[in-house]
Amino acid sequence: MNSSSTSSSPSSTLLISSALFVFSCLFARRSIKDDSNDDSTLLRKAHSLRLSLSKPPLSQFRVVAILVTERKELIFGTNVESYGSLTNTLCAERAACSQYILQYPDQETRPFISTIYIVSDADVPISPGCLCREFLSGQNLSASQTRIVMQSADTSSKTWVSCLQELFPRPSLYNRLNIQQQLELGTALSLQQPFSGQSVGSLSQQDVLNLWNTAWEAAKSDVRDKVFPMHYGAAALIRVDDGIHRLVSACALKAVEYGSSQDALCQLWTLVSKQLEQITAVILVDQFGLLHTPAAVARSIWAEYGGGSVPIILYKYDNTPKAELEAVPMESLAPYVPKIW
Numbered sequence: 001m002n003s004s005s006t007s008s009s010p011s012s013t014l015l016i017s018s019a020l021f022v023f024s025c026l027f028a029r030r031s032i033k034d035d036s037n038d039d040s041t042l043l044r045k046a047h048s049l050r051l052s053l054s055k056p057p058l059s060q061f062r063v064v065a066i067l068v069t070e071r072k073e074l075i076f077g078t079n080v081e082s083y084g085s086l087t088n089t090l091c092a093e094r095a096a097c098s099q100y101i102l103q104y105p106d107q108e109t110r111p112f113i114s115t116i117y118i119v120s121d122a123d124v125p126i127s128p129g130c131l132c133r134e135f136l137s138g139q140n141l142s143a144s145q146t147r148i149v150m151q152s153a154d155t156s157s158k159t160w161v162s163c164l165q166e167l168f169p170r171p172s173l174y175n176r177l178n179i180q181q182q183l184e185l186g187t188a189l190s191l192q193q194p195f196s197g198q199s200v201g202s203l204s205q206q207d208v209l210n211l212w213n214t215a216w217e218a219a220k221s222d223v224r225d226k227v228f229p230m231h232y233g234a235a236a237l238i239r240v241d242d243g244i245h246r247l248v249s250a251c252a253l254k255a256v257e258y259g260s261s262q263d264a265l266c267q268l269w270t271l272v273s274k275q276l277e278q279i280t281a282v283i284l285v286d287q288f289g290l291l292h293t294p295a296a297v298a299r300s301i302w303a304e305y306g307g308g309s310v311p312i313i314l315y316k317y318d319n320t321p322k323a324e325l326e327a328v329p330m331e332s333l334a335p336y337v338p339k340i341w
């Protein structure tokens with residue numbers, strides 16, 4: 001966990017409008033500014049803030065995040081918990097992002113975030129979880145190469161330096177596109193025959209086609225367009241005792257409030273988690289027939305509960321999605337998730 005590594009090539013998808021990365025720095029805004037923002041100084045500042053906080057009620061685990069802008073301004077965040085539910089909580093990284101938005105309300109003039117510092121009560125450096133990785137990847141305030149510097153509760157310990165490109169590989173096909181842009185892109189790509197049928201590894205062309213069709217059908221049951229007009233369906237191909245395969249599918253379940261919605265691959269998990277050894281592959285498809293990487297919540301659940309080796313069929317990816325398909329293990333999409341259970 002203490003190793004340092006970053007990749008060199010930028011990881012933006014072909015489909016992300018470069019305009020979304022454009023930041024001008026026309027206006028100076030009042031904020032805390034620190035010109036001595038070397039790593040050790042800012043880690044000490046984060047620890048000092050952490051130690052001043054009461055422990056949150058459920059986890060008893062304090063996390064402090066500091067976002068450093070290219071103007072060397074500092075934005076702070078800490079985790080917040082409710083008393084009734086572990087899911088109804090807010091991580092330090094996302095809390096800091098909310099502060100950042102309030103501080104720089106105009107998207108066009110927001111300064112870029114150059115470094116994110118994260119410290120916690122843990123005895124090892126804790127990386128952002130998949131939710132925060134996805135969240136940060138989706139914000140046009142940071143880049144895949146934005147440094148993430150992490151340190152354990154021991155202020156003299158070695159730091160772990162990473163970046164979003166390493167922590168959240170293969171972001172969504174629709175990453176950094178607003179909902180109108182997502183619908184337009186989905187419509188445009190669906191006109192180009194979203195799936196023509198390919199064999200993938202040991203899966204025949206018919207196996208892949210059956211999986212895709214089943215997930216696509218399931219996506220039709222994902223309704224409530226007024227809440228969110230994208231539809232997602234997931235399917236698993238499962239070997240049964242006599243060598244016959246069967247298909248199991250599920251769709252997303254939307255609720256009005258953000259965090260109450262259920263992901264299609266997590267819904268599928270509840271149906272197939274007792275048959276992990278028999279799963280040949282899974283797939284996630286939208287209403288346009290396009291294949292998708294799992295959202296953060298599904299990456300976490302599948303990787304943490306023993307489904308990490310299950311292959312998911314995706315477009316080949318080399319900084320941008322390609323037309324050819326491949327199967328990759330779920331766990332490769334959730335690297336460095338701390339195994340603290």
Ligand SMILES: [Zn+2]
Binds near residue numbers: 092093128130131132
């Ligand atoms: Zn988080």
